[in-house]
Amino acid sequence: MRADAARNREAVLAAADRLFEAATDPDRISMDDVAAAAGVGKGTLFRHFGDRSGLIRALYTARGEQLQATLTAGLPGDSPADRALHLLRELVRFKQANRVLTLALENAGDGSPYRTESYEHWHTTLTAVVSQARGPESADYLAHALLAAVRSDLVEHLRDWPDERWEAGLTALTRSVLATGP
Amino acid sequence: MRADAARNREAVLAAADRLFEAATDPDRISMDDVAAAAGVGKGTLFRHFGDRSGLIRALYTARGEQLQATLTAGLPGDSPADRALHLLRELVRFKQANRVLTLALENAGDGSPYRTESYEHWHTTLTAVVSQARGPESADYLAHALLAAVRSDLVEHLRDWPDERWEAGLTALTRSVLATGP
DNA sequence: TCCGCAAACGGACCGCCAGTCCGCTATGGT
DNA sequence: ACCATAGCGGACTGGCGGTCCGTTTGCGGA
Numbered sequence: 001m002r003a004d005a006a007r008n009r010e011a012v013l014a015a016a017d018r019l020f021e022a023a024t025d026p027d028r029i030s031m032d033d034v035a036a037a038a039g040v041g042k043g044t045l046f047r048h049f050g051d052r053s054g055l056i057r058a059l060y061t062a063r064g065e066q067l068q069a070t071l072t073a074g075l076p077g078d079s080p081a082d083r084a085l086h087l088l089r090e091l092v093r094f095k096q097a098n099r100v101l102t103l104a105l106e107n108a109g110d111g112s113p114y115r116t117e118s119y120e121h122w123h124t125t126l127t128a129v130v131s132q133a134r135g136p137e138s139a140d141y142l143a144h145a146l147l148a149a150v151r152s153d154l155v156e157h158l159r160d161w162p163d164e165r166w167e168a169g170l171t172a173l174t175r176s177v178l179a180t181g182p
Numbered sequence: 183m184r185a186d187a188a189r190n191r192e193a194v195l196a197a198a199d200r201l202f203e204a205a206t207d208p209d210r211i212s213m214d215d216v217a218a219a220a221g222v223g224k225g226t227l228f229r230h231f232g233d234r235s236g237l238i239r240a241l242y243t244a245r246g247e248q249l250q251a252t253l254t255a256g257l258p259g260d261s262p263a264d265r266a267l268h269l270l271r272e273l274v275r276f277k278q279a280n281r282v283l284t285l286a287l288e289n290a291g292d293g294s295p296y297r298t299e300s301y302e303h304w305h306t307t308l309t310a311v312v313s314q315a316r317g318p319e320s321a322d323y324l325a326h327a328l329l330a331a332v333r334s335d336l337v338e339h340l341r342d343w344p345d346e347r348w349e350a351g352l353t354a355l356t357r358s359v360l361a362t363g364p
Numbered sequence: 365t366c367c368g369c370a371a372a373c374g375g376a377c378c379g380c381c382a383g384t385c386c387g388c389t390a391t392g393g394t
Numbered sequence: 395a396c397c398a399t400a401g402c403g404g405a406c407t408g409g410c411g412g413t414c415c416g417t418t419t420g421c422g423g424a
Contacts, residue, residue: 002391005401030381041403046383107289114339141351142358144340148330157296158326169323173359176324180358184420187372213411223374228412 026104053108080133081178208286235290262315
């Protein structure tokens with residue numbers, strides 16, 4: 001990769017990150033805005049990221065890789081229920097801390113948040129945990145259901161809930177789902 | 183309401199219904215398409231429905247009122263778990279039968295499916311059921327979680343699951359959530 | 365029956381945005 | 395130093411949601 005290409009790529013990511021951080025509605029950020037803020041031509045931006053959703057995915061990956069690394073290394077907790085709870089809690093925290101970006105990701109491009117690489121990842125992880133707790137029966141659906149319970153726009157909808165309320169809800173949910181036999 | 187206004191309103195709803203029925207991707211249907219298919223000017227269309235999301239909501243209301251009437255009159259089932267299961271099952275069936283329209287509704291306009299009148303309705307209903315089964319503690323969050331488990335794009339993502347798999351998953355989920363004490 | 369006028373109409377028009385295209389420029393291997 | 399070429403940038407395109415306004419139409423009163 002040529003030096004200027006790498007430099008521009010970083011500039012774009014940094015600028016976009018700043019813009020998404022500051023915004024309240026992801027759709028208000030146009031590709032022109034990003035290009036301008038990065039001091040880069042629009043063509044450059046599209047060459048690096050393909051299309052809007054590509055840019056958003058790249059941003060998301062950059063932001064989320066720390067989280068992903070931490071949580072994948074090994075979920076803390078004594079029981080499956082504890083581990084699932086831990087995972088969901090961290091996802092909620094992450095989505096609260098990255099409101100606009102995660103909202104953008106869910107709406108982005110092709111439509112479905114389910115085609116994301118990272119969704120696949122969390123789903124696989126959770127399915128294993130669920131399966132360990134109550135057997136493989138419907139484990140994959142239950143994992144989908146648990147992840148759906150922390151979707152960005154739900155987090156957004158409940159944005160003024162205090163931590164305790166989330167904590168109580170997530171605890172109740174994970175206990176119920178993971179403590180019941182098939 | 184003037185006679186021509188009423189006539190046009192119906193023509194638009196009918197045409198839009200036809201288009202959404204036939205399409206595979208809601209965004210491929212433009213307001214111009216709808217206007218043309220209805221044999222009506224664009225201005226007329228916007229006067230009646232305000233904006234795109236208004237049209238979609240109107241369509242959804244028309245399609246869903248039968249469902250809503252049936253399920254609200256009184257959920258069948260002996261236990262809260264049975265009633266919740268019944269509700270979720272019917273929602274999934276409805277969303278499977280109205281793929282494009284419900285997808286359109288979730289993406290539509292202002293962004294959030296949670297601001298919809300009908301979401302409010304189902305959520306209230308389910309919260310009552312949950313509350314009856316396991317007390318008011320976290321009942322509203324659990325109701326959100328249950329509804330999230332049947333969101334349109336999840337239904338879409340799992341579109342090739344056979345009925346039995348859905349049935350097993352929904353049963354497992356509702357039993358777990360409603361059978362556990364707080 | 366006719367009149368007048370407000371309600372309703374329709375489609376040209378606007379601003380915006382994702383994505384493309386192509387003439388120009390900078391980079392790095394030789 | 396040279397030059398092939400990867401990379402650049404911004405004018406341009408097509409299509410969209412939404413608006414505007416001159417024209418038509420339904421309808422209550424005279």
